[in-house]
Amino acid sequence: MMQGVERRRRVTVRTPERAGEYEIEVEAGALARVGERVRAVVGPYSRRAVVISNERVWGLYGARLSESLRLGGFEVYRWLMGEGERHKTLRTAERALEFLCEARFERSDVIIGFGGGVVGDLAGFVAALYLRGLAFVQVPTTLLAQIDASVGGKTGVNMRAGKNLVGAFYQPRAVIIDPETLRTLPQRELTAGWCEAIKHGAVGDRRLFDATRALLMSGEPLGETELLADLIAAHCAFKANIVAGDEREEMTRTDHLSRRILNFGHTIGHALEAATDYRRFRHGEAVGYGMLAAGEISARLGLLDRGELDELRAAIKLAGRLPRAKDLDFERILQALRLDKKSFGGSIKWVLLERIGRARIVDGQEVDRSLLEAALQAALK
Ligand code: NAD
Numbered sequence: 001m002m003q004g005v006e007r008r009r010r011v012t013v014r015t016p017e018r019a020g021e022y023e024i025e026v027e028a029g030a031l032a033r034v035g036e037r038v039r040a041v042v043g044p045y046s047r048r049a050v051v052i053s054n055e056r057v058w059g060l061y062g063a064r065l066s067e068s069l070r071l072g073g074f075e076v077y078r079w080l081m082g083e084g085e086r087h088k089t090l091r092t093a094e095r096a097l098e099f100l101c102e103a104r105f106e107r108s109d110v111i112i113g114f115g116g117g118v119v120g121d122l123a124g125f126v127a128a129l130y131l132r133g134l135a136f137v138q139v140p141t142t143l144l145a146q147i148d149a150s151v152g153g154k155t156g157v158n159m160r161a162g163k164n165l166v167g168a169f170y171q172p173r174a175v176i177i178d179p180e181t182l183r184t185l186p187q188r189e190l191t192a193g194w195c196e197a198i199k200h201g202a203v204g205d206r207r208l209f210d211a212t213r214a215l216l217m218s219g220e221p222l223g224e225t226e227l228l229a230d231l232i233a234a235h236c237a238f239k240a241n242i243v244a245g246d247e248r249e250e251m252t253r254t255d256h257l258s259r260r261i262l263n264f265g266h267t268i269g270h271a272l273e274a275a276t277d278y279r280r281f282r283h284g285e286a287v288g289y290g291m292l293a294a295g296e297i298s299a300r301l302g303l304l305d306r307g308e309l310d311e312l313r314a315a316i317k318l319a320g321r322l323p324r325a326k327d328l329d330f331e332r333i334l335q336a337l338r339l340d341k342k343s344f345g346g347s348i349k350w351v352l353l354e355r356i357g358r359a360r361i362v363d364g365q366e367v368d369r370s371l372l373e374a375a376l377q378a379a380l381k
Pocket of ligand 1: 054056057084085088115119142143144148151152153154155163164182186189192
């Protein structure tokens with residue numbers, strides 16, 4: 001079923017920043033080995049580990065993680081933040097930093113980000129700032145964080161004017177992924193993660209697309225422990241490879257391997273989120289619709305074969321049920337797209353598909369209003 005995807009469980013990420021590399025490790029049951037792994041990357045003199053997490057994740061897995069860290073010889077501290085995007089703020093980061101200062105954490109200590117992308121982004125940001133950079137390890141626990149947010153070194157917080165506007169590129173010393181933690185993830189979070197997984201395959205790797213779809217078709221992707229671990233590792237390798245060419249997101253490349261291709265489905269996805277005041281969709285769900293619309297545009301421009309569009313549609317359906325969207329007001333979506341356009345210096349760059357596995361970046365003017373309307377109508381029904 002997983003033909004073509006290597007049985008790779010360790011993904012090495014090269015980073016120009018520390019002129020070195022770090023490893024992403026994926027293994028069912030890895031939580032029990034976090035202490036040992038963290039010890040291996042921070043060395044024998046590190047005394048204290050602070051886990052940044054939230055109540056939910058800590059309540060589910062905190063005992064297991066701290067036991068493992070204690071076995072690794074660490075004194076364990078925890079700092080819990082509120083749940084959800086609205087807590088990914090400078091104020092939360094400041095409170096975490098005050099905690100670290102008051103507890104007198106030292107240069108040799110280590111910060112562990114333990115949760116979804118919200119926790120990971122915030123914990124990484126705090127790690128980048130405290131004492132101008134403390135060792136940081138990611139232990140992501142959502143599908144989206146395991147295949148996407150924990151790879152690439154982007155950390156940060158939201159501002160009133162927009163998401164992720166303030167942050168730092170800061171690479172972790174290690175990323176440790178235990179796919180078993182996904183068993184407690186709500187279905188909508190899984191759906192959002194699977195949409196992003198489908199996106200990876202669609203823009204850059206046909207075999208990854210096929211492998212993701214095959215696992216979803218099994219009907220119980222989380223039950224296929226080994227295949228799931230393989231697949232997560234393959235997604236990490238895919239993302240690491242893309243970001244390696246453009247680590248600081250300078251977007252100097254415009255070819256099919258530009259980091260920009262990861263924005264497939266995001267132009268319309270963001271507009272759908274904005275048009276519903278960020279209340280209706282999980283980000284990945286909106287990206288699901290965004291991919292459908294971008295696929296429609298690709299087909300209507302004659303870039304993408306209809307058969308491949310059908311495959312994309314079928315894969316997104318397998319990801320799970322998306323919240324209803326057919327009632328959305330087209331004008332509001334357009335308005336949100338125009339706002340998006342402003343923030344990108346006046347020109348939308350569309351990420352479209354030539355085929356599954358290969359994206360193409362197209363200038364905004366090639367997509368006119370009537371094309372957009374038709375594509376949205378087809379995608380949101
Ligand atoms: P999230 O962090 O909000 O987690 C989703 C929900 O799942 C939360 O309620 C969380 O408490 C809960 N949860 C986490 N793990 C769980 C588990 N194992 N069992 C049960 N519940 C669990 O959402 P997310 O989708 O993981 O991350 C979204 C964030 O990631 C956004 O802030 C986005 O900006 C960021 N992001 C960052 C990057 C990057 O490159 N740094 C990339 C993509 C997204």
